[in-house]
Every structure is written in structure tokens, then in C-alpha cells.
Amino acid sequence: MLEEPGRRLRTLRERLRLKYRDVEEASQRIAGRHGNDEFLIGLSRLADIENKGTIPSIYRLYSLCAIYGLKFTTALDWYGVEVDRLPADAAGIRLGHTRPIDFREQDPASSVEIEADFAAGALDLTGTTYLSRHGQRSARLPAELLDALDFKRQRYAFIGTEDWSMFPIIPPGSLVQIDDSRRRVSSDGWDHEHERPIYFLEHRSGYRCAWCIEKRGLLIVQPHPLSQMQIDVLRYPGEADILGQVVGVVMRLDPGRRRRKHS
Numbered sequence: 531m532l533e534e535p536g537r538r539l540r541t542l543r544e545r546l547r548l549k550y551r552d553v554e555e556a557s558q559r560i561a562g563r564h565g566n567d568e569f570l571i572g573l574s575r576l577a578d579i580e581n582k583g584t585i586p587s588i589y590r591l592y593s594l595c596a597i598y599g600l601k602f603t604t605a606l607d608w609y610g611v612e613v614d615r616l617p618a619d620a621a622g623i624r625l626g627h628t629r630p631i632d633f634r635e636q637d638p639a640s641s642v643e644i645e646a647d648f649a650a651g652a653l654d655l656t657g658t659t660y661l662s663r664h665g666q667r668s669a670r671l672p673a674e675l676l677d678a679l680d681f682k683r684q685r686y687a688f689i690g691t692e693d694w695s696m697f698p699i700i701p702p703g704s705l706v707q708i709d710d711s712r713r714r715v716s717s718d719g720w721d722h723e724h725e726r727p728i729y730f731l732e733h734r735s736g737y738r739c740a741w742c743i744e745k746r747g748l749l750i751v752q753p754h755p756l757s758q759m760q761i762d763v764l765r766y767p768g769e770a771d772i773l774g775q776v777v778g779v780v781m782r783l784d785p786g787r788r789r790r791k792h793s
Contacts, residue, residue, distance in 0.1 A: 534608070535605070535608035535609050536579050536580045536581065536582070536583055536584070537580070538608055539579060539580055539594060539598070539605075540580040540581075542598040542600060543580075543598065546598060548597070550573045550576050550577065551573065553571055553576055553594075553597055554570075554571055554572060554573055554576070556593070556596075556597045557569055557570050557571040557590070557593040557594075557597065558570055560592075560593045560596055560597075561593075566589065568587060568589035568590070569589045569590065569592065569593045570590075570593075571586075571590050571593055571594065575590070579594075585609060591605055591606075591609075685707075685708040685710050685773070685774060686705060686706065686707055686708065687705070687706050687708060687730055687737065687739075688703075688704075688705055689701075689702055689703060689704045689705075689706060689739060690702060690703075691703045693738065693739075694753075694757045694758070694759060695738050695739060695740050695753040695754065695757050695759050696728060696739045696740060696753060696754050696757065697754060697756060697757045698754070698756055699723065699724065699728070699754055700728065700739055700776070700779055704779050705779070706730065706739065706776045706778065706779055707776065707777050707778040707779075708730045708773060708774040708775065708776055708777070709774050709775050709777045710773055710774035711774070712727070712774055712775035712777075713729075713772045713773070713774060713775075715727075715729065715742045715743065715744040715749070715772065717743070717744075723754075726741055727741070727742075727775050727776075728740065728741060728775065728776040729741070729742045729772050729773075729774070729775055729776065730772075730773050730774055730775070730776055731749075731751070731770050731771060731772045731773060732770065732771045732773055733751070733762070733764055733769060733770040733771075734764075734769055734770075737773075738751070739776055740752055740753050740762075741753075741754075742772065744766060747765060747766065748763055748764065748765060748766060749763070749764045749765075749766030749769075749770050749772075750762075750763055751763070751764060751770070
């Protein structure tokens with residue numbers, strides 16, 4: 531199976547009318563510019579890559595892409611490394627603690643399919659998770675179909691299944707959209723709680739969504755009263771960093787089941 535990418539690389543080389551020696555010499559120049567011999571592709575190594583299915587190191591693959599004018603992510607895809615599946619694979623990692631995930635540097639024009647079988651427990655969301663793009667439960671969904679998502683200017687976060695801080699406005703397990711250009715805490719401008727800005731912030735223990743009040747160097751982090759969680763008072767700046775304002779709830783996961791657990 532791994533011989534196929536080697537044959538593709540050989541086809542590119544032959545199309546460019548490059549001999550093994552040409553590739554070796556070009557890779558020597560790349561290695562010299564980077565000061566790293568790992569970029570060097572010897573004659574025998576190139577022959578093994580093309581004919582025996584030998585997998586090139588990331589350095590040699592980089593050199594081949596530079597010499598052939600091949601997009602690096604395309605070459606990775608030939609070897610079964612689909613970079614656009616990073617968000618899906620990150621979502622499937624079962625870590626106990628909340629972590630930030632940011633894939634905004636990927637090509638925003640490309641579609642991203644998210645495959646996550648939440649019903650089978652493949653995605654553990656006990657902790658709030660910071661993301662850039664995701665889809666829906668138990669399905670493969672092109673991210674471009676989610677009209678609310680703006681991969682270039684917005685960020686996203688999973689609210690942990692045990693994070694009740696903004697329940698019932700934002701139930702545990704929801705996916706929220708964050709505008710990271712809105713980091714200044716607003717003190718007025720709303721008539722009821724559904725209009726009051728909700729902020730996504732990082733603090734000494736992780737991440738959370740909450741209403742916030744800034745007062746004399748302190749940040750009062752106020753959860754929803756029905757959440758039964760306590761108000762936190764943090765030094766600001768210092769003990770907390772506001773990452774942006776929540777501007778939309780993209781999805782919720784099985785809210786009924788978790789509500790019964792909470793009650």
C-alpha cells in the first residue's frame with residue numbers, strides 16, 4: 531500500500547525530467563540553507579522511497595515537495611496523514627482536563643469533515659475544550675455547511691459535560707462560538723439575561739464561560755444562578771484572561787440526559 535506514494539513521487543520527478551543526482555544536489559542546497567543534513571536525500575534513499583515503499587522522514591518529504599513544487603499537505607495525504615482531520619482526531623482524544631485547540635491556520639477554504647460517534651462514547655467532553663471547528667453528533671458533516679462558523683475570525687469551545695456554570699442558557703456539552711475580538715468587559719447595554727454578554731475565559735484552573743464584571747483590578751466571574759456554582763473573584767489581569775465573547779451556541783449534546791443527572 532505504501533508503494534503508491536513512492537510511485538507518485540517518481541512520476542513527478544520523471545515529469546520534471548530530474549535524475550536521482552539532480553534531486554540529491556537540490557536537497558543538498560536545501561540542507562545547507564537550513565543547516566540540517568536531515569533534509570538531504572541520498573541516491574539510494576530516493577530509490578528506496580520510490581521503489582520499495584520506504585517512508586521519507588518529514589525533512590526529506592519537505593525537500594521533495596520543495597524540489598517538485600508539491601504542496602506538503604498533499605504529500606502527507608498520499609502517506610495517509612490527512613491534516614484536515616486534525617480537528618476530528620483532537621475531538622476524539624479522551625483527556626480529563628480542558629485544553630485549547632486551534633486549527634485556524636489551516637486553509638479556511640477547504641471543507642473539513644468531522645466524524646464523532648458521541649453515542650458510542652468516542653468523544654469525552656467532561657471538561658470544557660477550546661476548538662476552532664467541529665461538526666455534529668454521530669455524523670460526517672462538512673464544516674462549510676455550518677453557516678454560523680467563521681474559521682478565520684472566530685474560535686470555538688466545547689463546554690464540558692460537567693460544566694454547569696451557565697446552565698440553563700448554555701447547557702453542559704454545548705459547542706459555543708467565540709468572537710476573540712470582543713475581550714473588553716461590558717458593564718451595561720442589555721435588558722435581560724439572554725442579552726447579557728457571556729465571556730469565555732482562561733483562569734488558573736482551566737477554562738469556563740460566565741458573565742463577568744470588571745471592578746478595580748478584579749474580575750468577578752458570575753455563573754448563572756440556577757447553576758448552583760459559586761461566584762469567583764480573580765485579579766485581572768493576572769489570574770484570568772478573557773479569550774472572547776460567546777456569540778452563539780452552535781449545538782448541544784443530549785441535554786435531557788445531563789439535566790436528569792444534575793437534578
